[in-house]
Amino acid sequence: MEQIKTSDVLYEEFFRKDGDKKITHYCPGCxxxxxxxxxxxxxxxxxxxxxxxxxxxxxxxxxxxxxxxxxxxxxxxxxxxxxxxxxxxxxxxxxxxxxxxxxxxxxxxxxxxxxxxxxxxxxxxxxxxxxxxxxxxxxxxxxxxxxxxxxxxxxxxxxxxxxxxxxxxxxxxxxxxxxxxxxxxxxxxxxxxxxxxxxxxxxxxxxxxxxxxxxxxxxxxxxxxxxxxxxxxxxxxxxxxxxxxxxxxxxKADTVLPYGPSLFPFLSGEDFLVAIVEGGELAECEQAPLKDELAIMVAGFGGQGVLSGGVSLANAAIAHQLQVSWLPSYGPEMRGGKASVTVVMSPDEVSSPLAEDIDCLIALNSPSLTAYEHMVKPSGTILVNSSLIDHEPERDDVTVHHVPASDLAKEAGLPQATALVMISAYIHYSQVLTIDSLIESLHLGLKKKSLIGKNRELILKTVEILVSK
Ligand SMILES: Cc1ncc(C[n+]2csc(CCOP(=O)(O)OP(=O)(O)O)c2C)c(N)n1
Ligand code: SF4
Incomplete structure (x- = not known):
């Protein structure tokens, strides 16, 4: 066994195992x-x-x-x-x-x-x-x-x-x-x-x-x-x-130039968030009246706009000066595979983007409702896409809202905005963010900028229907 302590950079004693604390676990001659x-x-x-x-x-x-x-x-x-x-x-x-x-x-x-x-x-x-x-x-x-x-x-x-x-x-x-x-x-x-x-x-x-x-x-x-x-x-x-x-x-030590002060100067603070959301200006809204962290999961299948809807929700929260994480999860298929996103928003630093207990589940299809409803906290909320889900959640300790999201999105000629309809409904019911901030953030999440107008109309129509319910 070799004794390696010679420098203050090494600990005085090694607590790897019982016995002599001065020797390492390496074999003799290693x-x-x-x-x-x-x-x-x-x-x-x-x-x-x-x-x-x-x-x-x-x-x-x-x-x-x-x-x-x-x-x-x-x-x-x-x-x-x-x-x-x-x-x-x-x-x-x-x-x-x-x-x-x-x-x-x-x-x-x-x-x-x-x-x-x-x-x-x-x-x-x-x-x-x-x-x-x-x-x-x-x-x-x-x-x-x-x-x-x-x-x-x-x-x-x-x-x-x-x-x-x-x-x-x-x-x-x-x-x-x-x-x-x-x-x-x-x-x-x-x-x-x-x-x-x-x-x-x-x-x-x-x-x-x-x-x-x-x-x-x-x-x-x-x-x-x-x-x-x-x-x-x-x-x-x-x-x-x-x-x-x-x-x-x-x-090449004598010939190369040292790195500058920062390789990635944009990777800091708010700029980092802007970089993540694909550039552009964020709307500036009043600080959201949020005391504790909130986790919202949007789950459905590819093609319903789950991930981009999540981006819009995250951006709306950022516009309200909240700290946000956006964690997607999806299968290998471009269309039709499982897709979900968890958005965590908080008045302080987000504790973890991985949320095991969620405040709200936005279920866009039956398998998602079945798979994730157990994650909703007691007294939490489940939003059900009633166009595609014909059964009720099993939970009786949560608030449930039904929104015919696929029908509304299809009528507007935007089936890929199904998640956005549900997110509009979430904002309407929860009152944590404002519909304005969601609309203002659309340009950051939508790849096709020509569709911003139609998406805006769809959000407003959703809210109108929910208000008149
Ligand atoms: C993912 C994974 N694959 C294989 C192993 C098994 N494993 C542990 S150490 C090791 C090889 C270590 O050899 P080396 O990197 O040469 O280091 P040495 O032990 O010779 O110092 C392997 C294959 C493992 N721990 N994890
Ligand atoms: S590298 Fe060889 S000699 Fe060194 S600790 Fe491992 S087994 Fe022993």
């Missing part, structure tokens, strides 16, 4: 502990501990968050570059470290890493290539050597059957965006010193906002290789590095 010590040291030297978000992969290093006293995210297998992309774009001052094994990065996560590299995401990736799936007991990895025997290649890796070892550093070096692509090794003292420097450089590049740095590190797995720790390091120098040559393939 490269992970050595590499993580080097990363911790570089973080300390650069003075960036409070900015670091360490992405732990799935693999033997899955428990890195027990060791690094930094921000930590445990990512799904292979997805760290996608998680890192999101995090970095939202928190541009963070230092994102993606630490991934060969199963994680070169197997299940090949697409994520290639695209993150191709976009030149401003992050530092450390790719730990031990040519095996260590955590699961030594199966063949994409980087396993030809003829190497593993749990899943007991007679050796066969080129025809299994392909040749993937050389990730060389692949990534073919892309235009990466700033640094290098392969180093945790083997002899000389190679370790080079590794330490390269780790520092990859992090420094990010601190300087230079872009994507990728360091592949050949690392020992004595356990899966069935050799001693000393033999494992010799194996790296004498065998592994002949297949995966060490060296720096790309280094």
């Amino acid at each position: 490269g992970h502990g050595t590499i993580q010590k080097m990363i911790a040291q570089a973080i300390e030297d650069l003075g960036i501990q409070d900015r670091v978000v360490f992405l732990s992969p799935v693999g033997c290093s899955v428990f890195s968050y027990y060791y690094f006293d930094t921000g930590n995210i445990q990512c799904s297998h292979g997805r760290a570059p996608a998680v890192g992309t999101a995090f970095k774009r939202v928190h541009e001052d963070s230092i994102v470290i993606s630490y991934q094994g060969d199963g994680d990065l070169a197997g299940i996560g090949t697409a994520e890493i290639i695209h993150a590299a191709n976009r030149g995401e401003n992050m530092s990736v450390f790719f730990i290539n031990n040519a095996t799936y260590g955590m699961t007991g030594g199966q063949m990895a994409p980087t396993t050597l030809l003829e190497e025997k593993t749990l899943t290649s007991p007679f050796g890796r066969d080129r025809k059957r299994d392909g040749a070892p993937i050389k990730m550093a060389e692949m990534i070096a073919t892309l235009d965006e990466p700033v640094l692509v290098s392969r180093v090794a945790v083997s002899s003292t000389k190679e370790m010193l080079k590794t330490k420097k390269m780790i520092y450089k990859a992090l420094k590049n990010q601190v300087d906002n230079l872009g994507f740095s990728f360091v592949e590190i050949l690392s020992a797995c004595p356990t899966s290789w069935h050799v001693s720790p000393v033999e494992a390091r010799v194996h790296i120098d004498e065998t592994l590095s002949t297949v995966f040559p060490l060296g720096t393939f790309v280094d």
Whole structure:
């Protein structure tokens, strides 16, 4: 067991398991502990501990968050570059470290890493290539050597059957965006010193906002290789590095320009909402008299305008200065498949766009009523599209309104506005928003601007009918 505490960036004690709190869970001679010590040291030297978000992969290093006293995210297998992309774009001052094994990065996560590299995401990736799936007991990895025997290649890796070892550093070096692509090794003292420097450089590049740095590190797995720790390091120098040559393939640190202050300046505050709703001016209405969060689900089938109706409802709420989320859900069919949208509106920050208990269900067809009526809170509301639904809700603790929405929409020559009719009815009954704000928001949700007038008339007609009921 290796003791890795050398830097303040690592915790004093590791609470992963009972017993000695000073040792890690890594096997004796494992490269992970050595590499993580080097990363911790570089973080300390650069003075960036409070900015670091360490992405732990799935693999033997899955428990890195027990060791690094930094921000930590445990990512799904292979997805760290996608998680890192999101995090970095939202928190541009963070230092994102993606630490991934060969199963994680070169197997299940090949697409994520290639695209993150191709976009030149401003992050530092450390790719730990031990040519095996260590955590699961030594199966063949994409980087396993030809003829190497593993749990899943007991007679050796066969080129025809299994392909040749993937050389990730060389692949990534073919892309235009990466700033640094290098392969180093945790083997002899000389190679370790080079590794330490390269780790520092990859992090420094990010601190300087230079872009994507990728360091592949050949690392020992004595356990899966069935050799001693000393033999494992010799194996790296004498065998592994002949297949995966060490060296720096790309280094543009001295020639690229740093990123500007913000890659995505529009992704903030109210502008962000406007961007989501496809541009354009929002109406400005009085603050809605809403004290608590409200969740409204519109559910039906594709072609009834469920999603665009939801957009109009969301925009009307934004116009009334509410905070809003719009969460669609739909099947693969363009027409006729299931479609629903949940709009959550709140006077304060929306707690979650996923609502398990809803205040109002707008059911546009029978299956939706049956599927979702149980989600409505006691004393909530169900709006039933009486043109298509010929049975009553089973709930007797909610208010039910019937609206012949499909008929009204069809009469107006707008069957795709069925949801909008129901939303108009919701606004009429609930009085949370105003019909004016819905009409004012139409131009943001409708792709065909020529239909704004007809949709407006349909909304007004719906309200007229409901008032005269
Ligand atoms: C979606 C999913 N598929 C498969 C697994 C099983 N699994 C866990 S770790 C691992 C491979 C880890 O190998 P590597 O990334 O090389 O890291 P190492 O353990 O060698 O450090 C696999 C396939 C999983 N946990 N999740
Ligand atoms: S199985 Fe291999 S990679 Fe995993 S901790 Fe042990 S030596 Fe390290």
